[in-house]
Amino acid sequence: MPQMNMVQAINDALRLEMKRDDRVVVLGEDVGKVGGVFRVTAGLYDEFGEDRVIDTPLSEGGIIGTAIGMALYGLLPIPEIQFGDFIFPAYDQIVSELAKFRYRSGGEYPSKLVIRTPVGGGIRGGHYHSQSPESQFIHVAGLKVVCPTNPYDAKGLLLASIRDPDPVLFFEPKRIYRAAKGEVPEGDYTVPLSKAAVVRPGKHLTVVTWGAMLYEALDAANQAAQKGIEAEVIDLRTLWPLDIDTIVESVKKTGRVVVVHEAPKTCGLGSEVVALINEKCFLHLEAPPARVCGFDTPFPYTLEMEYLPLAHRILPQLVTTAQF
Amino acid sequence: MPQMNMVQAINDALRLEMKRDDRVVVLGEDVGKVGGVFRVTAGLYDEFGEDRVIDTPLSEGGIIGTAIGMALYGLLPIPEIQFGDFIFPAYDQIVSELAKFRYRSGGEYPSKLVIRTPVGGGIRGGHYHSQSPESQFIHVAGLKVVCPTNPYDAKGLLLASIRDPDPVLFFEPKRIYRAAKGEVPEGDYTVPLSKAAVVRPGKHLTVVTWGAMLYEALDAANQAAQKGIEAEVIDLRTLWPLDIDTIVESVKKTGRVVVVHEAPKTCGLGSEVVALINEKCFLHLEAPPARVCGFDTPFPYTLEMEYLPLAHRILPQLVTTAQF
Amino acid sequence: MSATNPTQETKSTNAGSAAEPKSNGGTAVQPTQRGALPGVIHEPIRVIRDDGSLDPAWDPKLSDAQMVALYEQMVRTRIIDERLVTLQRQGRIGFHIGSLGEEATILGSAAACRPQDWIWPCYREFGALLMRGMPLQAYVDNMFGNANDPVKGRQMPDHYSGKPYKFGSVSSPIGTQITQAVGFGWAAKMRKDDLVTLVYFGEGATSSNEFHNGANFAGVFKTPTVFLCRNNGWAISVPAHKQSGSQTFADKAVAYGIHGVRCDGNDLLAVYAATRQAVERAARGEGATLVESLTYRLSGHSTSDDPKAYRKDTEVDAWKSKDPNVRFRAFLDKRGLYDDKRQTTLEEQTAAELADCVKAAEAAPLPSLESMFDDVYAELPWHLREQRAELLAGPRAKGHGH
Amino acid sequence: MSATNPTQETKSTNAGSAAEPKSNGGTAVQPTQRGALPGVIHEPIRVIRDDGSLDPAWDPKLSDAQMVALYEQMVRTRIIDERLVTLQRQGRIGFHIGSLGEEATILGSAAACRPQDWIWPCYREFGALLMRGMPLQAYVDNMFGNANDPVKGRQMPDHYSGKPYKFGSVSSPIGTQITQAVGFGWAAKMRKDDLVTLVYFGEGATSSNEFHNGANFAGVFKTPTVFLCRNNGWAISVPAHKQSGSQTFADKAVAYGIHGVRCDGNDLLAVYAATRQAVERAARGEGATLVESLTYRLSGHSTSDDPKAYRKDTEVDAWKSKDPNVRFRAFLDKRGLYDDKRQTTLEEQTAAELADCVKAAEAAPLPSLESMFDDVYAELPWHLREQRAELLAGPRAKGHGH
Numbered sequence A, B: 001m002p003q004m005n006m007v008q009a010i011n012d013a014l015r016l017e018m019k020r021d022d023r024v025v026v027l028g029e030d031v032g033k034v035g036g037v038f039r040v041t042a043g044l045y046d047e048f049g050e051d052r053v054i055d056t057p058l059s060e061g062g063i064i065g066t067a068i069g070m071a072l073y074g075l076l077p078i079p080e081i082q083f084g085d086f087i088f089p090a091y092d093q094i095v096s097e098l099a100k101f102r103y104r105s106g107g108e109y110p111s112k113l114v115i116r117t118p119v120g121g122g123i124r125g126g127h128y129h130s131q132s133p134e135s136q137f138i139h140v141a142g143l144k145v146v147c148p149t150n151p152y153d154a155k156g157l158l159l160a161s162i163r164d165p166d167p168v169l170f171f172e173p174k175r176i177y178r179a180a181k182g183e184v185p186e187g188d189y190t191v192p193l194s195k196a197a198v199v200r201p202g203k204h205l206t207v208v209t210w211g212a213m214l215y216e217a218l219d220a221a222n223q224a225a226q227k228g229i230e231a232e233v234i235d236l237r238t239l240w241p242l243d244i245d246t247i248v249e250s251v252k253k254t255g256r257v258v259v260v261h262e263a264p265k266t267c268g269l270g271s272e273v274v275a276l277i278n279e280k281c282f283l284h285l286e287a288p289p290a291r292v293c294g295f296d297t298p299f300p301y302t303l304e305m306e307y308l309p310l311a312h313r314i315l316p317q318l319v320t321t322a323q324f
Numbered sequence C, D: 001m002s003a004t005n006p007t008q009e010t011k012s013t014n015a016g017s018a019a020e021p022k023s024n025g026g027t028a029v030q031p032t033q034r035g036a037l038p039g040v041i042h043e044p045i046r047v048i049r050d051d052g053s054l055d056p057a058w059d060p061k062l063s064d065a066q067m068v069a070l071y072e073q074m075v076r077t078r079i080i081d082e083r084l085v086t087l088q089r090q091g092r093i094g095f096h097i098g099s100l101g102e103e104a105t106i107l108g109s110a111a112a113c114r115p116q117d118w119i120w121p122c123y124r125e126f127g128a129l130l131m132r133g134m135p136l137q138a139y140v141d142n143m144f145g146n147a148n149d150p151v152k153g154r155q156m157p158d159h160y161s162g163k164p165y166k167f168g169s170v171s172s173p174i175g176t177q178i179t180q181a182v183g184f185g186w187a188a189k190m191r192k193d194d195l196v197t198l199v200y201f202g203e204g205a206t207s208s209n210e211f212h213n214g215a216n217f218a219g220v221f222k223t224p225t226v227f228l229c230r231n232n233g234w235a236i237s238v239p240a241h242k243q244s245g246s247q248t249f250a251d252k253a254v255a256y257g258i259h260g261v262r263c264d265g266n267d268l269l270a271v272y273a274a275t276r277q278a279v280e281r282a283a284r285g286e287g288a289t290l291v292e293s294l295t296y297r298l299s300g301h302s303t304s305d306d307p308k309a310y311r312k313d314t315e316v317d318a319w320k321s322k323d324p325n326v327r328f329r330a331f332l333d334k335r336g337l338y339d340d341k342r343q344t345t346l347e348e349q350t351a352a353e354l355a356d357c358v359k360a361a362e363a364a365p366l367p368s369l370e371s372m373f374d375d376v377y378a379e380l381p382w383h384l385r386e387q388r389a390e391l392l393a394g395p396r397a398k399g400h401g402h
């Protein structure tokens, strides 16, 4: 099996599906000739031509709005937003239109597309090249949100996202675009949506996380293990609808949970995970569910490694929660 | 003291502040001659002229973007978004610009404005005239969010919002625009931001709510009282930064909490309230914190009274939580 | 030109008062001066002359039968519109947003589409939807939001969806349909399907983000799109001349390298001709056209609006005298193609048909509780299954008989 | 006209291939045909002729000293720019986005502002900021994001803020500053302050929502705004002719009823003259102007970009031969106003000054941990006080010496 990084795996998935399904088109700023600023769509323009790999004008609203129209016509557009931070000019098209189209038309117009965009910090991108906007979309009924952490999942989840009947936001943690490497099968396979992965089994407490912070959580868990604390680390993979069963099963076992995410803490997905755990397995809780998150400030430039919930910030919380 | 409804009280606050502070300008769609589609700005155009009460082109991005510019110049704009549902074309200006301006400029450019907009359901407005988008803004660091429930608070909170140094989203629950009436002092007074009101004292459980649902929660609490359950009902008034002390004090007393809000449940502010309670007073909890919210669907038209978390849906949860 | 527009009237006044620009060597003329723009037909197209003859340059050459049929659609639309307002006043429906005075603009343009062309609506185009074949009963069910409503009672009245009739889905946020319609037609072009998309919006919507995005993408990708701007003089209380500094709305075509054309929006044949030319051009692969149809909203913005608060009766009366239905009837009369008897019969039939539909709609059940959770996703995820179960097991809201 | 632009070259080709529109009675010409637009100066203004004389129609009549000073600003900007790229390559700063080749556009336009006028930047205008008076040290501190950085190390390099210099705040999201600048100038107008706002953006930004909103509000409210569109041929890898179907970017003025003008963006005096006219017109209350300055981005989009992936060396070379600094130096030489010695001194001085600043910036401490929480709000709310305490009490990230 070939070794790939995330960029290559996503590229591979796109190529595979574009060959398999001629409804698939890719569009966005700089996705064509140059293959995207992170080179995720590299080579597709040459292989599939400018009608299926489209460089657009500089307008996210235009990209998503026309992609919705294409989808209504029967194509399967995979627009790229150059950075997750630049998705907001298209927010109205996504939350008012894309999310509600099937519902509001009484089922007449399913509007299926997959929006790919790099998210997260750790690349010295400051305010506007670092954010993790998942909860701003999860709150809106009708959208699915996916976030892979490794090349195998990236390819399999992207193929599953494309074939899923609902609109999907596919968030790619850019910090690990090239750092996360692994074996990726050639050819077709999918990783099912809404199934989390228990990446590290453990019995003392549960860590729920996703994206680039998975590696920080694992790092912290390994350090905690040296103190005799065995953390079970869950990679959500699909952020919404999330895999409640895997979370609940783990928390019922451990009685303790820490949620780790990059996005600002307040009204982040972490709060929803905590609230759901309260509803589903309150009586199993032996310590207060805790969150280690980005601080409630804009994403800073110089101090980004202090801002992010890296292993050094996760570890103390694992200890506190385990010893509560 | 004169009797007023919410519309009159807000209008009164605007008039008062426009007289007192000539930096204040009001702008938006139809806010001028016709005084807004809910008549909240009625009479201001005649009194202050078209330079201070400005009918704009149909563009929320233009309204907020120019208002930010005015604020940077030193004016104090109070833009109106005709319905909260139509705030999303301006989402980028609000979350990427307004929220971050002071921070990103190292404090050089505080960008102070108050965005007023009617929110919430119950007026047969369907998908696009009913939503409650608070959590989509609370997640973004730098914004304050206020939501009054009665004319006295509406006037006092609006005056406090205008005089507060930070950008404020002032959400007006349109269902009670005219239904909520009460005595409102003439002249100047403020109701402080970030202070909740304990609207109904009780000892068995705590209800945290805001906006039009306050009245439903009170209705349910009164019905519960007939079953011997005394609910303490807290009206948040300022949704962010919320009054954590009042919540925690109450929950420490009651050990039980139900959060009620109109917005969809998932990643709503209710999840944050639950997560905070977990962090602040977990050991006082005697029952799982619960949420009664709008369902995770687009806001429906015909079935809106089934969608909303009205008294008939709140009451069973109060009983369940109290008897847990 | 009888079909002048309040916008333009105000603008000429503005033009007079504007100061001269410094002209040191440049070739610029005043932005407020009228001038020929590349690709834009400025002088509004008008086809029906006062004497009942047709301008041969633009005569779309419809048969007598076609013209009568179109007239009958206009009348039918008008009657349904007025009746729905009454129903709203009686509290039997919650809301209506109509097309009083804009019938020629809406039906003339929709009729100019070929059967394979798609229509992307704003919210005043129920007449076009009915002409496209949606049964009146389905439309009325939508007005009542009952179980038979094609959108399952999920949206406000007049927020219909008509896929079987090659007709889009209405949503409230202004302008969003414009970009979508561009993408829809673009997809058809990629597929080499012979298909044009006609998208409706008001002149107020030209200020929206999505007008800009849609028109810009249309220009760059030469999509087969007809942008049908109903310039009805008002965006709720905001007059057209406060919506934009451009001389005309058709001028905006220049910014995107698409064609622009203005037409007398109260002249059914002018609207037809202007749209038809745009449809044919798009079908030939020559790109998009922005059609500005000069008309007037004779009613309030919707049943929620009282236009007396912001505009003068004299203005409304002036436009009433240009009523598109009356004008077309007069034209048909001159040609001996129509008479009062036929009109009375049509009106009575429509009223009766509508009354039956209303009766049926009022008798129909509300959408089921379960239906609230369908179609959010293709299948119900666990959280919606739980929420549905909670709703079904819990007590009912007052006044809900489920 | 030597300053033709890749966009326009491509467009003329397009124009030839476009099919004729059906012309049955209308007065329209092809949208792709060149024609005079109301309020738009199409033929790019050029002031410096090949023989070194100035077009008297547009000569801004700067004194020799002014011209030399402006030239020195261009050179200084160029040197700082190149040196910052080197620092980035050495890994000493994280990022730089420069103005190589666009110096005439940026400095000519900024210089045409009056002292009371405000500049709203895009992200390539550090030269204008320095000219406005920001100390080089402060700019370099921003490049390093250290404790002395005026924006406290919170944003990426080149995301400065310059209120003391009547200069706005850089943010990455394309276009947002345009609407803000319009509101800023509008407020000044309300206050009857004699003040114009100049706002910079690239030709790619004309596709953004906010260009549309800003220009539309400017047209309606006649705000004192100069929209300075740096048409540098590229938006990262997207060429200007794929950005919009309009013939020129200045044409877009027509859509908003504002003035439009094009200038040779590599001719310092042409940019000055075009901007100055726009500033004066705005100051006279005659509204906004869209200036399209035809220039070229000689470097990559930023230090993160490799332009070889999407454009030909021949194109770049052609533009190198129109280097604005070289052209202006040649002009000064013809007049005997400058010589190599002065240039060498300037270059050496600038390099030395910069080296000192870099040294100081590298020696400066990082922003304090506490500072991360300041300025989110005017005062720290409880949750930020808690989070600050958590950070201060907790362990440090690797490599942070606090």
Ligand SMILES: Cc1ncc(C[n+]2csc(CCOP(=O)(O)OP(=O)(O)O)c2C)c(N)n1
Pocket: B029, B058, B060, B082, B086, B089, C124, C172, C173, C174, C201, C202, C203, C204, C205, C206, C230, C232, C234, C235, C236, C297, C301
């Ligand atoms: C984004 C958005 N902002 C505001 C509104 C409220 N609104 C509904 S219709 C309307 C005026 C539309 O005017 P125009 O585009 O001219 O269409 P007309 O109603 O005249 O047909 C406004 C402001 C909305 N629906 N969507």
Ligand SMILES: Cc1ncc(C[n+]2csc(CCOP(=O)(O)OP(=O)(O)O)c2C)c(N)n1
Pocket: A029, A058, A060, A082, A086, A089, D124, D172, D173, D174, D201, D202, D203, D204, D205, D206, D230, D232, D234, D235, D236, D297, D301
């Ligand atoms: C809303 C948004 N979308 C995308 C980007 C990424 N981006 C940064 S600069 C740029 C190209 C800008 O081109 P142009 O406006 O011509 O300015 P130039 O860089 O050529 O000066 C893009 C796509 C962004 N910063 N903001």
Ligand SMILES: [Mg+2]
Pocket: C202, C203, C204, C230, C231, C232, C233, C234, C235, C236
């Ligand atoms: Mg209108």
Ligand SMILES: [Mg+2]
Pocket: D202, D203, D204, D230, D231, D232, D233, D234, D235, D236
């Ligand atoms: Mg550019």
